[in-house]
Amino acid sequence: MSAPNLFLIYVTDVERSTRFYSDLFGIEPILTTPRYVPFEVAPGVLFALWSGRADTVTPSAPRSSEVGLMIPAARVEDTYTTWSAQGVTVVEKPHDEVFGRTFVIADPDGNLVRVSPLD
Structure with missing residues (x-):
């Protein structure tokens, strides 16, 4: 497959x-x-x-998925700082999860983009 x-x-x-x-x-x-x-x-x-x-795709349509960007752990905070300065919509500020430091932003339609450390 x-x-x-x-x-x-x-x-x-x-x-x-x-x-x-x-x-x-x-x-x-x-x-x-x-x-x-x-x-x-x-x-x-x-x-x-x-x-x-x-x-069928309207601003009120629910979003049920998330785009992931896995980067070296040392770059998570810097990426947050860079993207925040660009004016992105922050959904979750950097915080620790079971898989490491992470944060979430939203695109203009409300789709989520999560940054996390490489597995």
Whole structure:
């Protein structure tokens, strides 16, 4: 069986979210369409923004997933400081969890982005 290689984030404004994630992660999309924008995050692995059917993805639609960025533990606090200075919406300030120091921000649609130390 193959491993998952496409991770979709539902967004309401593809252009706004493309700018947000491009700036946040310092990456550029490999393709831009009006409703789908993929970023290659590893060879053959895509992180993509998808508006789906505009009538089903609204700002009030509940979000049930979280994007994870695992980085060296020593960089967690610095990343929080950098992103906070950029004006991101902080959901959880840095704190200790069973897996180490972590924090959570939200994208413009309320999708969560968690930064944590490498496993």
